[in-house]
Amino acid sequence: MNNKCRSGIFAQQYVYEKAVKILTSSGKFRVSLGLERIEKILDLLGNPQDRLSCIHVAGTNGKGSVCAILASILNEEHKKVGLYTSPHIFKYTERIKIGNDKISDKNFAKYVFDISNLAEQNNIDLTEFEILTAVMFKYFADENVEVAVIETGLGGRFDATNVIKKSLCSVITHIDYDHTDKLGTTLDKIAYEKAGIMKKDSPCIVLEGREVFYDVASDVGALLEVISPVQLSNNLSLKGTYQQENLSLALAVIEKIFPQIDQTTIEHGLKKVKHPCRFQYIKEKKLIVDGAHNPNGIMSLVESLDFYYPNTERRFIFGCLKNKDSEKMLKYITQNNDEIYFYHFKHTNSNSIEDLQKIYPAGKKLLNSQQIDFTDGKLTVICGSFYMIEELLDFLGLSTYFLE
DSSP: OOHHHHHHHHHHHHHHHHHHHHHTSTTTSSOOOOSHHHHHHHHHTTOGGGGOOEEEEEOSBSHHHHHHHHHHHHHHTTOOEEEEOOOOSSOGGGGEEETTEEOOHHHHHHHHHHHHHHHHHTTOOOOHHHHHHHHHHHHHHHTTOSEEEEEOSSOSTTSTTTTOSSOSEEEEOBOOSOOHHHHOSSHHHHHHHHGGGOOTTOEEEESSOOHHHHHHHHHHTOEEEEOOOOOOOTTOSOOSTTHHHHHHHHHHHHHHHOTTSOHHHHHHHHHTOOOTTSSEEEGGGTEEEOOOOSHHHHHHHHHHHHHHSTTOOEEEEEOOBTTSOHHHHHHHHTTTOOEEEEOOOSSTTBOOHHHHHHHOTTOEEOOTTOOOOTTSSOEEEEESOHHHHHHHHHHTTOGGGTOO
16 A cells, blocks of 8 residues: 555544544533424535435334345345444444445545534534434435435434435334333333334334324324234344344335335345344354343344254353343343353443442453453353444454454
8 A cells, every 4th residue: 555545544534533523522422302403404404304215214123124124125226225324333434324335434524524513603502413314314415315214313203313204114113111211111102202203194114003103193194004024034144033023124115115126136135234233143253242232132132042042051241331221131141040241331321340240240240351262162142232342342352353
């Protein structure tokens, strides 16, 4: 690599890091539900979201997988597809893709700078997620994306992505308890918030025929469609028994909105789905990394482990945020008395090892000076928080297995 190329890479990395500093600066990294701020900034940007044809996906677990499956099939159909997911594992640019290409560091930084400056000039106090969402809408519109597949951040009704006036289709995945401080303490209240993405005269596809879904669909004039699960395809590159529900929802969208896509194209698309750290297996290390971060996610992870790896001795490495139901999550992963390590990661809301040991005293500390023996025959499972994964993989020397 010549000096000119090196300087170009360093320059892009520098501007990317400046953009990250804006996103993580004091007050930006917070949850503040509501549409007023995002609507104001998008209006100043010319409302790019109105120029997009969107598939909007909400739910407690599985929404990122549904989005990844949809995008892969539509890419195989040679459509220009924008994909917006969260959180990222290694870099913010993972969240915003067109086709198989992440937004470049240069473009990412430019859009973050432009939108942040515009917000500051107009006294709009955007959160990190609101800046990212505005970047996504503007970038996709500027690049003339044909179909934008968009995952909600938190909830639905007041999520920053819910500025879409009309969607090609909305999807609601499995509903369970998570973010109860923001979304409500009952499943009906949580489902109501997720159902807020339904749009007039647009289909909404669900697997769960909850009464609240029918009520919201009737109120807004959405076309609710409750589907039955299909058989899990052997061609789907994503593993985990829980992918049956996600695949069923994605295929229902394709059948409803893109009936011209043939079965061969669908199967080829399924083989190419990429969604890192969702029951991802690294054979050389006998390691599974799964971003399960709430009780339902952990329960689904354990069910998949029992299905794919019965009678296999396991080792869990677990860490989670303080606002998660760690007691219930630990109940699921400790039922077989497997070896468990607790890891305290750098996030300000990371649960301490001591607090986790109060729930499960047999859990061991995983210290920075310690390495795991991946050759002892045990299946190692990393789970508990997406915010932990990058740090932990780097600490264990495993990051190269996950970088594209």
